[in-house]
Amino acid sequence: MADPELALCRKDKGRAAELKGRGNACFSRREFEQALGFYSQALRYAPISSDGTGDILVPALYVNRASTMHKLGLLEECLRDCDRAISVSPNYAKAWYRRGMVNASLKNYSSAMHDLEVALSMEVTSSGKSNIEQELKLILLKPQCVNKVGRSSSDCKDAGLAHTDAHKVVLECIATPNKGRGMTSPDDIPPTSLIHVEDPLAAIILKSCRETHCHYCFSEAPADVVFCPLCTIPVYCSRKCQEQAVGGISWNQDTYLESNSNAVDLGILSLTSTRCKATDSKQIAEHRHECGGAHWAAVLPADIVLAGRLMAQYIDSRMLTGKSSAISGPKMV
Known part of the structure; x- marks a missing residue:
């Protein structure tokens, strides 16, 4: 290290x-x-x-x-x-x-x-x-x-494309004596329908793909690859993925430039430390736990990195709900 x-x-x-x-x-x-x-x-x-x-x-x-x-x-x-x-x-x-x-x-x-x-x-x-x-x-x-x-x-x-559902699938929660609780749809579900999407609690990218794929969405990185503004670890396919991963970039559209009677809106990049997120934030920036320190995500084995991210997410989740950040476990003597 x-x-x-x-x-x-x-x-x-x-x-x-x-x-x-x-x-x-x-x-x-x-x-x-x-x-x-x-x-x-x-x-x-x-x-x-x-x-x-x-x-x-x-x-x-x-x-x-x-x-x-x-x-x-x-x-x-x-x-x-x-x-x-x-x-x-x-x-x-x-x-x-x-x-x-x-x-x-x-x-x-x-x-x-x-x-x-x-x-x-x-x-x-x-x-x-x-x-x-x-x-x-x-x-x-x-x-x-x-x-x-x-x-x-x-x-x-960078802005991303809005997701539109061709067919909205309605699901209901049911419970049966033999199978227990589960989900069912009151209507027929057309083929190729997207039924459920859930973000992972934590994720990592394979070391062989670290330089060729986005560290947030895992898509292949384009020629105009974007980097973290605070460290040299990850690569991202767009500013949107960068902001979601880092969690501390905002764009101020309050300034403009006058040129030949045309007002040009300018986005001024402002950086906020990823270690100072608002307490009411619903998104925990996964990259902030390794940003600005040691390149442990590239050095340690993948399973250790994933375990570390899971622990960090768990601690942040407890802090966002006002609970103690301490992890309970057996006492060591």
């Missing part, structure tokens, strides 16, 4: 900067897949300040990864990274420029013009302004009727 290569999971700005440099070198050699991997690992180690804004490193990494995914044709993933960069640093011109370019690739010309106009208002260099103006002229030659939407739907994966 004391091995720094295995046990420690703290953020490391120096390590993030080193990985960013290696990614830049791969990008300049047009080795985009390798660059994507380095930028993602740099984001894993990059710290975000307590006020949620961070410095230029985090948004720069998001934009660099977005540029790489743009080269690889991963346009929706690119849009999501641009949104994340803007959320962390709303005045980062390169993020608005990159999002405008990918919107143009998606033929979202109205959104592309809006993003590029915002980038132009923020750009401070003459060469940068000239480049953006040239891109705006090219977009003006495109048919404007293709897309009239003023905002892309790039964060649909």
Whole structure:
């Protein structure tokens, strides 16, 4: 557990900067897949300040990864990274420029013009302004009727999709002398109907899948993988899974940016310590028990990790109901 290569999971700005440099070198050699991997690992180690804004490193990494995914044709993933960069640093011109370019690739010309106009208002260099103006002229030659939407739907994966039931199954609790209590339906249940869903008390991901699958929903991780904002342990497929696992991320939509008479809503990322959840919370963030400490989830055997999470969930459940956190058991002498 004391091995720094295995046990420690703290953020490391120096390590993030080193990985960013290696990614830049791969990008300049047009080795985009390798660059994507380095930028993602740099984001894993990059710290975000307590006020949620961070410095230029985090948004720069998001934009660099977005540029790489743009080269690889991963346009929706690119849009999501641009949104994340803007959320962390709303005045980062390169993020608005990159999002405008990918919107143009998606033929979202109205959104592309809006993003590029915002980038132009923020750009401070003459060469940068000239480049953006040239891109705006090219977009003006495109048919404007293709897309009239003023905002892309790039964060649909982060927002999650609403679940709709095609057929609602009604269940009733019954008791019989021979079989005891059970559930039955007064109506016929159509084939393939979802009858019951229950979240597990605790879960872990296999060590062989730790780098390739989401640690919350266990789906295969996309190219724009998301990391815990407080440690380097887990990977998530979306911001929604990240928030549900960490339990302490909120988005403040109270600020906006004026650009050419258009108000742009901006989500400002704010971090709340996962160790300070409200007492009336109904959700216990599973990852908080290993966050910021030792990387025991990757070091210890899987059954030990699962047992530890079960105990932690049990203790939290008792604390949320106002009971003592102590676990009763035989006295040791």
